[in-house]
Amino acid sequence: MNDIFHLGGSVFHSRLILGTGKFNSVSVLQKAIQTSQTQMVTVALRRVNLNNPKDNLLLAIDRSKITLLPNTSGAQNAEEAIRLARLAKASGISDWIKLEVTPDPKYLLPDGEETLKAAKTLVKEGFKVMPYIQADPILAKKLEESGVVSVMPLGSLIGSNQGLKTLEMLKIIIAESQIPVIVDAGIGSPSQAAFAMELGAAAVLINTAIATAEDPVLMANAFRQSVEAGRNAYLAGIPMTQDIASPSSSLEWITKTAHGEPVEP
């Protein structure tokens, strides 16, 4: 089966995007990238030294195989996010940008108003913008209209491993969106990732659940498998679930002739 993931004019085969924070060493991160078979990883611009060609985080990523998705983690308003994105582009890192505007450092919830503002500016400047947002269907549509390449609604609080607490809103976003919907935060286990993919998410972004696992490399593999399984299930068409068993006894006569033989349709 040839299931291609089109995003921002590029073609991907993996639907698992990996975050690079919280790993306990660069070598573990590299192995996790390899095992996950991801083709896109996100890196916090605040963590890398763009003036240093030997920055160990940037060196850890083989950019011939993997698309680097710089993020604006830590930006508290549109202005800061825009400045960070421009810096990344000017230094030749990438014209992709994962737009994160989180004014409160405790819950790290995205500010929709500032995110939309920044997205409009960055799209005009030619960035491929992937905004991290609340699971807000209206905001998702407004961002789509602004020209972003995907929307990235949260499943639950970032780093919380709580899974898809925003399920009902995610379903609406997925149903209405014309651009890829990537579930970004809160996915804590492979089964939750599979569930997001079954719902029709185009991809998922995983960081904490892999980076802080006892064995991050094995967990990266588990997520790879679950994302594939969930995607395949979605494509296969999941039969409708029912709350009660289908009765096969009392009304059976409807489908049978008076002689007890099946009625031909």
Add this chain to the structure above:
Amino acid sequence: MKRFSEIFNSQEVFFETKKSSSESEFFKILHQQPLSFLNFLYLLRQENALRIKLIAVHAQQLTVQRFGKTIQFFIPLYLSNECQSLCVYCGFSNHRKIKRTTLNDVQIEKNFEALKREGFDHVLLLTGEDRLSSGVAYLVDAIRRAKKHFSFVGIEVFPMSVEDYARMVQAGADNVVIYQETYHAETYSKMHLAGEKKDFQGRLDAPERALEAGFRKVGLGALLGLHTDWRFEVVALAKHLDYLRRKFWRSEFTLSFPRINPESILSKVPHPVSDQELIWILSSLRLYFPEVGFVLSTRENPELRDRLIELCLTQISAGSKTNPGGYTGEDSSEQFSIRDERSFSEMIQVVSKKGYDPILKDWAPEFSGISIS
């Protein structure tokens, strides 16, 4: 809205809570997130080694979940040890006959270059309390210079007015560290005998003034060992942070837990806090503030530091000198003696060997102060 000093009363009895309780109640509270203030107090009353251990285990888990196994490094640079205040526990206190100096432009640059060469990218600039030798204008200049070398520049200096803090933000400072030393007003007045530092309330509101001026990051702490009851200090510190966090919800905070270093100035620490108690303090605060950075200096010994890294710390200093110009061999007196003398590169090895990722840069110069648009 009232300032913290107006609502804080250090005479007030902070807490009355049951000392012990059933096993099942303890476990329920242990895993409550977010932890309520009353249950935070409850954790500080569990005088049972096994329960303290369970609090510590949970603190470790929460830290890894939030920060991963990572440790950020910073380096303190003392710019001056001149001081007009008289504080009984401090090496820079005005009454001491020590070698005093304030670094000039050239010396400051030399120290920055030395630290930069070593690989530091987060620096904390410190002074005593002497507005003549190392006042506001002096600091503005030092911060501007530091910003050319380092991604992150913090200051740990005398309390200022909102206007003066705003000048620090404009110069490029990212962080203010200001410890209340003790939240107990009476103890405070016994420890701070003369000079600006006598002003308990003025110091208590300093973090708030810094935040009003637009600082995005503020570090709080209490100097453990001054007041008779460490629980009082810890609870007051938590209240202070609670208050600031709600009022300045965009800002980030760090906590420090300095213990008076007995080898330094005082022949005897008034009310020593044991290692075990320190672990208890850190762990309980971690359960109450899972998102806050916890900082430890080199005033603690290497063995304990190595353990606390794994417990719930997020930031440490390494290879520190506590005398002005210490990185370029200036002959000046130190504020307190260092117990962990391992170099920066040694500490990077130690942290890596523990299975933690040493982080040298976690800040972007593009972040400005807080602007409320």
